[in-house]
Amino acid sequence: MxxxxxxxxxxxxxxxxxxxxxxxxxxxxxxxxxxxxxxxxxxxxxxxxxxxxxxxxxxxxxxxxxxxxxxxxxxxxxxxxxxxxxxxxxxxxxxxxxxxxxxxxxxxxxxxxxxxPGGLRTLYGTFACYSLAWSPHYAGQLIRGALRLEPGKGSTLRATYTEALFGGPVQMIGDVVLSGGTLHMLLRNPDTGLPASMILIMPGPPASVLCGILSSQAFVAHHALPSASRMLVVRVPSAARLDTSNRYLDFSPSCVSDDLDGLGLKLDAPGPLNALVAAFLGRGIDQVSPIDQASFSSALDPLYFLPAAGKAALRIDPAPPEPG
Structure with missing residues (x-):
């Protein structure tokens, strides 16, 4: 025992x-x-x-x-x-x-x-990231980013995610938390503090690919648009080429396999992968607009402007007093 x-x-x-x-x-x-x-x-x-x-x-x-x-x-x-x-x-x-x-x-x-250190060490490396673009200006396109997973302080794992927006790189950094077979990353831009959340399935060796969800807000839009989409994360051998090639991609049948080929990951028969990419990423993004917010506000705000008796019926209780 x-x-x-x-x-x-x-x-x-x-x-x-x-x-x-x-x-x-x-x-x-x-x-x-x-x-x-x-x-x-x-x-x-x-x-x-x-x-x-x-x-x-x-x-x-x-x-x-x-x-x-x-x-x-x-x-x-x-x-x-x-x-x-x-x-x-x-x-x-x-x-x-x-x-x-x-x-x-x-x-x-x-x-x-x-x-x-087991599973975490198998994750060290560089990965090409593919997700649907959130900006209305690039609707229907993919955005190709890059993810680096490296040893952090102590036994932690450090994540650095980059995209190319407005002609320049946007970087987000954070620690990786492993929980129940998933990798959780709360990433922040060091200049603006803007956060993003990435949740990926923990793979077995050799950790060639990770699938998950990316969520934050659309960067290139007229209004704040809380957004989430599926993300495909593929290990690639060429870190140098990855750094300089982040961009938007036309979502064509072979866009991901062609991009991986340019990064040094040669596929003898890309057809099956192309079909998987289309099925996995082709489901669209989940996005909330100000119109959604305004519609629910119109339906519910009047309840909070009722006469005193109506407010009592709604049981809008004041905040509890501070202790001491």
């Missing part, structure tokens, strides 16, 4: 990209500041010398992994069942998971020294 629990913790650290005990403890503290997990206890658990006494540890563990399984399941499941759950959540292969059980990996985990 002790040995299986220790192996589950080592696998948890590997798929989360936490190379040290300190990094894994930080994950537990992020979901519960009062977690029973601390450096000393974790060291004993990973050595197989003790088991947690508090059931809360297992509940925190479930949140760290992003699983819908209860903490009691994590405490009692077999190692094979745990591996199946990890594969479902993070797309990790059986081969990758077995690497955590090599003598070297066990030694590094027990001694608290850096080990292979």
């Amino acid at each position: 002790h040995a299986e629990f220790a192996a589950k913790l080592r696998l948890t650290a590997a798929v989360l990209g936490n190379a040290t005990h300190k990094g894994l403890c930080a994950r537990f503290r992020a979901v519960n500041p009062n977690t029973p997990c601390d450096i000393d206890r974790l060291h004993k658990w990973i050595q197989g010398r003790a088991l947690p006494r508090s059931p809360q540890l297992y509940e925190d563990w479930a949140k760290v992994l992003g699983t819908h399984r209860p903490g009691t399941w994590l405490a009692t499941c077999s190692m094979n069942e745990f591996r199946d759950e990890i594969a479902l959540l993070f797309g990790a292969s059986l081969e990758d998971m077995h690497r955590t059980e090599t003598p070297r990996a066990r030694s590094e985990a027990v001694n608290g020294t850096p080990s292979d």
Whole structure:
């Protein structure tokens, strides 16, 4: 029982990209500041010398992994069942998971020294990004951007996303948060502070492609337009060519495969990929306009300008007083 629990913790650290005990403890503290997990206890658990006494540890563990399984399941499941759950959540292969059980990996985990950070390291690299343009001036076109995923501070992963707008680059930077088999990035432009959110599915090795959602506001528009669209993120070998070729693309049947070819990713038979691109990106964008806002305001604003009796009926309560 002790040995299986220790192996589950080592696998948890590997798929989360936490190379040290300190990094894994930080994950537990992020979901519960009062977690029973601390450096000393974790060291004993990973050595197989003790088991947690508090059931809360297992509940925190479930949140760290992003699983819908209860903490009691994590405490009692077999190692094979745990591996199946990890594969479902993070797309990790059986081969990758077995690497955590090599003598070297066990030694590094027990001694608290850096080990292979697992899934996150497979994400390091440069990626071409394809999504539908949000600007009404470029309706129906694709915008080709670039994403860099690099080691950040400690065990974090750093994301840099760029697009070409108004003839110049627009850059957005942020950390990557791994949760429940998805990568979450809250990106900000360092000059304006404008945020964007990117959520991608965590792939298995070799992380050749990631699919997800990009959301922010349309940059090139007469009004603020909250927008979201699907995004296709493809690993490419040529970082230099990627940096200088961000642009709008006509959404033709072969636009993505042609662009990838120019970036050094040669496809012998691009037809199947072209069909996937058309089906995946061709569903349109989700966008909210001022007209939508005005329509709902016209319907609901009058309720807040009723006589006093009407307001009471609506139960518009004042804000609670400040404590103290």
